[in-house]
Amino acid sequence: MAQAQFTTHHGMVDILPDEARKWQHIESVIRQTAREFHFGEIRTPVLEQTGLIARGVGELTDIVSKEMFAFQRGDDQYVLRPEGTAPVARSFVQHRLEQRGGVQKLFYIGPMFRAERPQKGRQRQFHQFGAEMLGSADPMADAEIIAFMATVYRKLGITNTVLKINSVGDPASRKAYKEALQNFFEPHQCHLSNVSKTRLTQNPMRILDSKEEEDQPLIEDAPVITDYLSEESLAHYTAVKRHLDALGIAYQETPRLVRGLDYYTRTAFELTSPDLGAQDALGGGGRYDLLIEEVGGQPTPAVGFASGMERLLIACEALGIPLGEASQLDVYMVTRGEEARNWALQHAPLLREKGLSVAMDYAGRSIKAQMKEANREQARFAVIAGDSELESGLFTLRDMAESTETALSFDEIRTKITPTLN
């Protein structure tokens, strides 16, 4: 491979036009879904203050402790955002969105950054779409958020997914549960893996989603959080499940589901796909009733989800779901001679005004080469212009699929060709 002098950074990739078409398709499904659920788009900066992420996501999380792209400039600490929820929470507080009344419903699509070791379905710059509902503690909000996420996948035809849900409780129930876990694991400490041993003191709940084999038998018997939920949290959880049932959204209760971000309270969920290998999470989310306060706002209950675009692409590909048609070229203007090229350059806009896509040769190549290109680009029509056509005012309109030609004036051509739908 001829090595380029400059290349993308480790774990960061270019998305070229063929690939970008797929992204556009997925994005349009997301935007359409957002419209149907009546969520407004929010676009926050890619750079945030490091303190916001550290506080919002949690100092002890992997994301903050070892995966941040952060730098200092002057007195300011910048970080490339590793996720979307903390920035949305910041924006909510900064712009006093609670003053607008009602529940704020926001969605976003954009790049996130984490300095992890790249592998399939995991990049250092990756893209997420997500949605947040701020200002509602109602279990219906949880159900709507999950429905939003599920709808995107359903529309795209990704059906072999599993929705896992759990409740991680409120602070009080979580405290009780953590103690119960510590009491349970402590006597068996010597049977735990090394990672889990350290988690025992720092964050015992994380032991539950350990993949270490030696931990599995113990995890099986570990106490279940649902037994430690406060009355309110249990009622909330029950209501969320009831609403999902009513919506016809299938789910799997997963008492051991714990998410890696600190801000979750009560509802936690994750959508997984068997097509993704080691990184099997398509998306996930939950309720974060304490985050807004944590980043300096009034106490505000909220719930949201985030989903990985790259993983969505992988899932589509695995299922053979076609994404994004090649853009249709309506007219290729084939020219011979400088005069004809000038004519084409000046008349192409008159076709484009009608919404037609129009291409021409910019390299002064032979008619044959231009026809070849028209064919490659799957043009519907070729308009051929040379000296004789310019003189007579009648141009050759060639239907590429039919291989038929007619002599028409430019006005007739302009009237005859109409844009293809889509």
Place this chain on the structure above:
RNA sequence: GAGCCUGUAGCUCAGUAGGUUAGAGUGCCAGGUUGUGGCCCUGGAGGUCGUGGGUUCGAACCCCAUCAGGCUCCCCA
């Protein structure tokens, strides 16, 4: 951060007892048709064999390092 595997033309890949100017298919460009595509024929361009060292008379092939990718661990989207 750790382990294993891979790295030859734009793309998919051949190419070891280490030995002269490194190959195929496809794509690209051109000619066959002096103004016309898709099929066919012919020709051409394109690779310092990921990069840097080392071993050797000689390395795409052996050794080391490095970079990039893949799979797994960790964790997450």
